[in-house]
Amino acid sequence: MTPTKSPGKDGRPQVFAPVLDAAQNVILGKQREIRLAMSCLLAGGHLLIEDLPGLGKTTLAHTLARLLGLHFSRVQFTADLLPADITGVSIYDRGQGDFRFVPGPVFAQLLLADEINRATPKTQSALLEAMEEGQVSIEGETRSLPRPFFVIATQNPSHQIGTFPLPESQLDRFLMRLELGYPDAAAEKALLAGGGRRRDSELLTPLLTPADILRLQREVETLHVSPALIDYVHALIEASRQNPQFRHGLSPRGGIALLAAARAWAWLAGRDMVLPDDVQAVFVAVARHRLVSVQHGGMVGREAVDGLLTQVAIP
């Protein structure tokens, strides 16, 4: 499926190959998901991981933070979590006789928002605002978040009791949505033999710096996209709008997200251009959570999204 890699002119694989390899050593049998998560980061987007507990969501976030040398913080979302618990508060410092701002966990480079659908919509929206703007407003003062700023939110499938499913408009803020799924037999046995994975991730050493990541993000943004590829992306968006199975098709923002993710994927593959293959590789992760089914009003099935890929001719 993945096209053969040819070394890029600027030696991209040398930069990123160790990162991918190291991550794959910790999270076994999930190369594709790791690659997608990396693409999401390189495209400057946020990631939503949706799956049952115990499938390695948190480990993935940890591993990425360690390998990329990002300042990491984690918030466990609960029903009584308040917006200030994320953004931070000003407290009165008696020694200085003045208010002092204590930054919340959002002031990190990689924020893991665990079980985001357990918090109330008010708290959720505080985080989503930070994701969109790259800054938070607290007590009338606007504070910039560190860069890069990358949110990995996890979510249990929303039909569980006591959850607040994210509305469509907020799902749209996540560049990608991933499902990890169960590991295959070999990976699972290796996992059982090798002990806990979380411990492995703590032993990792950073391979990149935040500055490297900002530089690589800019590099990804300038990757060549031909008019033919734009045509293809447009054809896919258009097909999603014409499809009677979907309540409405992809938004222009969805289209931009698709192209950005495809760029990052192509860059990771070591190419100096984006191919339809790259669009197809990221399509389900980028598009599925943005499409609403006509029949039950929930997220569309994977087959319907895959169907678009097989139906739309590559121009």
Place this chain on the structure above:
Amino acid sequence: MMPTRPSIERGVLPWLWLSALAATAPHAIDQAGWLNAFAATLLALVAWRWWRHAGPLPRWLPPLIALSGGTGIWLTFGTLFGREAGVALLVLFMAMKFLELRSKRDAMVIVALGNFLLLTHYFQNQDILTGLWLLFTFWLLTASLVRLHGGPDDWRANLRQAGMLAIQAVPFMIALFLLFPRIDGPLWGLPADAHAGRTGLSEDMAPGSIAQLARSDEIAFRVSFAGPIPPRARLYWRGPVLENFDGRRWLRHPRQAPVARVIAEGPGIAYESTLEANQQRWLMALDAPLAWPASARLDSRLSVVADKPLEARQRLRMQAALDYRFNVEEDPRTLAVNLALPAKTDPRTRRLAESWRNQAREPARIVALALRHFREEAFHYTLTPPLLGDNGIDQFLFETRRGFCEHYAAAFVVLMRAAGVPARVVTGYQGGEINPRDGYLTVRQSDAHAWAEVWLENRGWQRVDPTAAVSPLRIELGIAGALPPGEPLPPLLRLGSDWLRELRFGWEALNNAWNQQVLGYDTTRQRELLQRLGWPDADWRSLGLLLGGALSTLLALSAALILLRRPRPVPEIRLWHRALRRLRVDCAPGETPHMLLARLHEQSPHTAECLAPVVAAYIQARYGPPTKNTLADLRLAVDRLPRWRLL
């Protein structure tokens, strides 16, 4: 509840419903009341259920409705077949089909049924308005088809697309209309009563019968003259000639005398007359006929009679002479018939005639005396004369003195016969109205007229119109100009204001053009047209060839237009497709070149090996950064492919 079969979109149904309504609605005019109510109820039910998102009907209900509808038709018409019952059945089917409308196939049946119903309206009516309505219905039906096959939700876009489709079909329609071989006579046999109830001249005349006719503004016939139109006072259109008088009614004499001998004393006037169907054989030729169609003959009383009653509108070419002599030598038996009077009726009339006879020996002078009598005594021209009892002619001449043309003609003929001059009543039409828009002369039922004919020695039969003596305006201006206000004239003739008249003239000219050019386009016209196009003596075989040729030319033209307007694929794609063709490889719509290569590696490694360089070059040319050589590289890679498959 969701139906199990693949259902049609909800938005399709309003289209189908409107189409069905438009396709069946005109039949409501001439169908039985219960049938209209039945169909309307079914359609209303369908609309209501659609509105309420109702599920499918119980299984037993549609057969029950079908059975009751069929029974009703059988009870009404006594049959389920034939034209009337058949149309009724189709209308019912149309409404009932909605009850079992589930799949696309059902919707297609409704559209097909609607298109067939279009045809049935021509059984009833073939005028322009019907044509326009059917065109509109056809448009709706086409829009339904568009919507059914995934057309947009926007109704305007649907109508636009359907309109475009219909407009694209216009050249084909014209070619088929002009060139499809015509069959003489109607394509389907119309029953004999199809035109029953049409007014027209009858073959007898009683006081009041023509006055009755004059209240109708229906068109009897239209005439176009080859040359200038003669003055209207000279336009006498001859129908039945009545010679037998029973004291009240005038009837035709059954005996056929030897043929008429006409000597024209002026130039022949050529004209073309388009007669409305009237189930009669009188062709209303202009006096006196010199030439008439082959399917008619001239009878001994100078009337042109068709071989068959007129069952459809017919166009006839005829010729007439306004100045003529007719039967200067007449059969004595005919003269005797035209002198006969019932015994012991109308004594005062006889006495008056005898006094004239004593006064003037010469028949021509007697005629003049009679006309002077009508002119000088206080006679009154009116559509509403008082009723006459026994001795009606006496009563009219000496008491009421109010009458319409048939009163004057009858009284005059009785006076002449009593005075010993052979005379008879001629019925027909007089005058007509010239439509300035198209130059056609329109003769209506209100122009129906009766006049007299007297036989004078050495001069033959002479027309005498006593109405002209009483009311000269009737002959010069027509009935509307001759009658005083308050007479029960048809409203159409009363239209005084200029713009209304203009409107009427325009509408009638349009109708006439439709009748002449579209409905009247028959074998003869077709042959004439082809002759003008340089295709003499076209039989159906050459017509078929011509039609086939014209249609293929049109098809080729439209195909060329479509091909020319299609965007040409960019060279990279053409080369890529050439490579695929050469290797006989198919690429699925969503299959990327790399995926294709991966698939080929498993299916046919050799082909994959051949294709690999092409894939690399194609990707570079199509998706890579623009540089000069990529296209050349791709061409090179494609050219290097083996020309034929070795495996």
